[in-house]
């Protein structure tokens with residue numbers, strides 16, 4: 001069941017000038033717990049690694065897709081799952097890059113079964129081609145990790161004419177899940193356990209565009225350069241990830257479909273995701289040095305995704321529709337619980353992909 005908003009909170013109630021910012025509460029104890037990696041209710045914490053999270057999981061007989069597995073968090077997530085016997089499809093727009101990741105995984109884990117496949121999430125035709133190729137090759141799909149993401153990229157349009165952060169981070173994944181849903185459901189029924197969709201969101205979801213700029217989701221002005229900010233566009237796409245996750249769970253629950261959808265904030269992780277951060281290289285390096293104790297390594301960054309993908313149902317935060325960080329349940333913004341907004345986003349996405357069928 002999708003969780004209700006925090007007690008007493010009206011969805012969207014704090015949606016005033018900074019659309020649904022609803023900042024995470026800072027406490028000195030919380031900061032200390034984060035820095036020292038003190039485990040939370042799940043028994044894991046900010047310093048746990050993807051390998052530790054997967055250690056007790058049996059992935060044999062399971063099939064997973066990890067999008068954006070040509071590097072960063074996706075590659076590490078794929079490695080951790082494949083090391084436990086799961087067949088992992090490395091879905092990437094750059095197949096040679098994904099093939100190098102596959103070779104590195106096989107070198108570290110000779111029994112690993114990994115398979116690069118082409119998927120460009122900024123092209124709805126590519127998503128459709130990937131889904132058909134996958135369904136032709138594979139009879140099962142137990143886990144889909146919607147990890148790929150473009151972060152703070154300058155304004156550009158996708159191949160279908162949608163603002164690229166929205167198109168890549170949300171719309172491509174929306175279509176991918178819709179196309180593969182029958183296989184996820186069929187595989188869940190055969191396995192006697194729900195299939196999972198894990199969506200990479202971010203704490204950035206708390207700062208979408210303001211109402212003055214058409215926010216929190218710029219349905220009417222998606223491509224409008226006026227009022228566009230790449231930070232807000234990223235935040236919008238990450239809010240979409242959370243709204244999508246909860247709406248998918250609501251729809252699955254209503255239809256009795258055996259699906260579990262979870263959203264994840266991986267932490268602030270030292271990947272290439274900061275390539276578009278608008279700071280000179282030297283300043284960026286200096287800043288990174290200053291905040292170093294706060295930044296996670298990639299194995300720690302992929303841990304929460306692996307927790308969402310592998311922890312048993314009923315473990316903290318693993319019942320469907322939750323938001324997780326540091327391998328534990330985490331409070332998301334009030335706006336992300338807004339079921340009406342989730343439904344509007346779903347219907348908007350439905351129409352957007354239908355235009356390019």
Ligand SMILES: NC(=O)c1ccc[n+]([C@@H]2O[C@H](COP(=O)([O-])OP(=O)(O)OC[C@H]3O[C@@H](n4cnc5c(N)ncnc54)[C@H](OP(=O)(O)O)[C@@H]3O)[C@@H](O)[C@H]2O)c1
Pocket residue numbers: 067068069070071072073074091092093094097119120121122123147148149150151168200201202203265266267268269270271272273274
């Ligand atoms: N790192 C962080 O601190 C952080 C914090 C919060 C949330 N996240 C989220 O975590 C996820 C993974 O980020 P990361 O840190 O691993 O970033 P990253 O190192 O930049 O990796 C991003 C991955 O997404 C792929 N990608 C980008 N556009 C694509 C497209 N159109 N089609 C297919 N694949 C595409 C990239 O492929 P190429 O190799 O071809 O570029 C790459 O494999 C993202 O969704 C991000 O929003 C990251």
